Amino acid sequence: MTSVMGLLEERETTARVRAEELREESERILAELADAEAVLERRVIARTELAEALAAPVPDVREPAHEPPGADHAPVAGSVVPLWHAGASTDMLVADYRRIVGLVAVESAGGEGVSAKELAVRLGLEAVPGKIEGVRSKAKRLAQRGWLEASPTGRFTPRLPSSTSRPTGPVRPGGQGGGS
Numbered sequence: 001m002t003s004v005m006g007l008l009e010e011r012e013t014t015a016r017v018r019a020e021e022l023r024e025e026s027e028r029i030l031a032e033l034a035d036a037e038a039v040l041e042r043r044v045i046a047r048t049e050l051a052e053a054l055a056a057p058v059p060d061v062r063e064p065a066h067e068p069p070g071a072d073h074a075p076v077a078g079s080v081v082p083l084w085h086a087g088a089s090t091d092m093l094v095a096d097y098r099r100i101v102g103l104v105a106v107e108s109a110g111g112e113g114v115s116a117k118e119l120a121v122r123l124g125l126e127a128v129p130g131k132i133e134g135v136r137s138k139a140k141r142l143a144q145r146g147w148l149e150a151s152p153t154g155r156f157t158p159r160l161p162s163s164t165s166r167p168t169g170p171v172r173p174g175g176q177g178g179g180s
Helices: 004-055 095-107 116-122 129-144
Strands: 148-150 156-158
Touching: 095 116, 095 129, 095 148, 095 156, 116 129, 129 148, 129 156
Parallel strands: none
Antiparallel strands: 148 156
C-alpha cells in the first residue's frame, strides 16, 4: 500500500513538471509575439510612408506651366480629397467618395445620419470590421474636407447648407490622412 505522503509527492512532481512545460511554452509564445509585433510595426511604417509619398504633390513636367482658369481634371484614384468650396461638385471626387457622399445624402433623410456600418452594407461590402473601418476612414476624410458632417456619435450627414469652405479638422496634405 502506498503512503499518503508518497501520493502527495507524486502529484506535486506532476504539477511541477506541468508548470515548467507551460513556462517554456509561454516563453516561446512571447518570443513569437515579439517577432509578430516587429513585423506589424514595419508594415505600419511602410504603409504610412507610402501614404505620405503618394499624397505629396509631384510636379508633372508634361503639363503646361499655366492652365486656363476653371480647368478641371478628372479625379484620380489615390488622389487627395479636395476641400469643399462654393460651386464644388462631387465630380471632383473619386468614385468611392462620390458614392459615399450620395449615400449619405439619400440615407440620412431622417436627420439622424448614417453610420459607417450602414454605409458599408449599402455599398455592398461585408459588415466586417476591416471594411467598416475603411468606409469610416473615407467618410471622416470627407467630413474633414467639408463634404460631409460628422457627429460626435460617429454618424455622417450631408454638409450643412450654412457651411462654407471650412474643413472640420486639421488638413495636412502631405501627412496622415491625406490619401484616398
